[in-house]
Amino acid sequence: MLALAGRRRYNPRQIMLVLAIILAVFLCGGGSAQGASPRPMNQFPSPMTDTIRAHQRIPDSNVPGVSIVLKGALARPVEVYFPEQGRDVRSMDLLVHFHGSNYVAKHAAYHAKHSLILAVVNLGSGSGVYENAFQDKATFPSLIEAVRTSVSEKRSAETEIPRLYLSSFSAGYGAVRAILKNHQSLSDGIILLDGLHTDYVPSRRVLAQGGKLNDEKLKDFVQYARLAAEGKKKLLITHSAIFPGTYASTTETADYLIDALDLRRHPVLKWGPAGMQLLSETKSKGLTVLACAGNTAPDHIDHLHGLPTFLKMILGK
Numbered sequence: 001m002l003a004l005a006g007r008r009r010y011n012p013r014q015i016m017l018v019l020a021i022i023l024a025v026f027l028c029g030g031g032s033a034q035g036a037s038p039r040p041m042n043q044f045p046s047p048m049t050d051t052i053r054a055h056q057r058i059p060d061s062n063v064p065g066v067s068i069v070l071k072g073a074l075a076r077p078v079e080v081y082f083p084e085q086g087r088d089v090r091s092m093d094l095l096v097h098f099h100g101s102n103y104v105a106k107h108a109a110y111h112a113k114h115s116l117i118l119a120v121v122n123l124g125s126g127s128g129v130y131e132n133a134f135q136d137k138a139t140f141p142s143l144i145e146a147v148r149t150s151v152s153e154k155r156s157a158e159t160e161i162p163r164l165y166l167s168s169f170s171a172g173y174g175a176v177r178a179i180l181k182n183h184q185s186l187s188d189g190i191i192l193l194d195g196l197h198t199d200y201v202p203s204r205r206v207l208a209q210g211g212k213l214n215d216e217k218l219k220d221f222v223q224y225a226r227l228a229a230e231g232k233k234k235l236l237i238t239h240s241a242i243f244p245g246t247y248a249s250t251t252e253t254a255d256y257l258i259d260a261l262d263l264r265r266h267p268v269l270k271w272g273p274a275g276m277q278l279l280s281e282t283k284s285k286g287l288t289v290l291a292c293a294g295n296t297a298p299d300h301i302d303h304l305h306g307l308p309t310f311l312k313m314i315l316g317k
Helices: 002-007 012-034 102-111 127-133 139-155 170-183 219-229 250-260 297-305 307-315
Strands: 066-070 078-082 093-098 116-121 164-169 189-193 234-239 266-271 277-284 287-292
Touching: 066 139, 078 102, 078 139, 093 102, 093 139, 093 170, 102 116, 102 307, 116 139, 127 170, 139 170, 164 170, 164 307, 170 189, 170 219, 170 297, 189 307, 219 234, 219 250, 219 287, 234 250, 234 307, 250 287, 287 297, 297 307
Parallel strands: 093 116, 093 164, 164 189, 189 234, 234 287
Antiparallel strands: 066 078, 078 116, 266 277, 277 287
């Protein structure tokens, strides 16, 4: 303090501020010399608005078809829908969609121009509620049968379901994870819309700080991706550039799958649905991974509103 005072006159308040800064530096940096690990920094949230891309939205409007509210199959009602053109068709494929506005999924099913039944499952927030709902091996087959029975009764005709597809947005991937664990062979194709996450190991230690991905939660997705890459299944994954910070991003999990299958990303620059901007593509027979620009909430929602296009891709339209 004498040296400081010799050059410039400091008042007591300024001196206390300097001491506080020195103490803070010591506690944050100097403490590590005694073996204490510094606490990870809190993540700065991604911006919630964006004016760069179009963010086109499907209007909340009815589409022609038949809707059924299925109660009792899960903790919350499931909306079952099939287009009018499916009334006279004995055999219809089934798409079970997890998480997201019902009208978006119905719009996708209607415009797919495919003999298709849709079941929309919304169970709440967080992947855990979806994963827990399907931990019991009997739950998913029971849901499929309940959907088939409800459609048969509505049509007054026995309905067959030759092919089964799954799609999920955001947290809905938790249901897909549980279903793959117990019933991998049942589904013919899967769409994951900006929603495949896992934990860091150790918890919250990001890759840049030496953390790793919890691959135990990804192994069933890797197995299914391998089947798709061999042409035995279909798997379409889309992801944004959002970085949650406290758990693995969809970019990191997509990288993990691509590396596990010894594939490569191929840079592109072109438009996708809903005003999305595609940055890279990875394709191998039935497997497609699409990387998209954006780290905001509207960029995330774009993936859901791109479902009509992505559904046609998985159906081969």
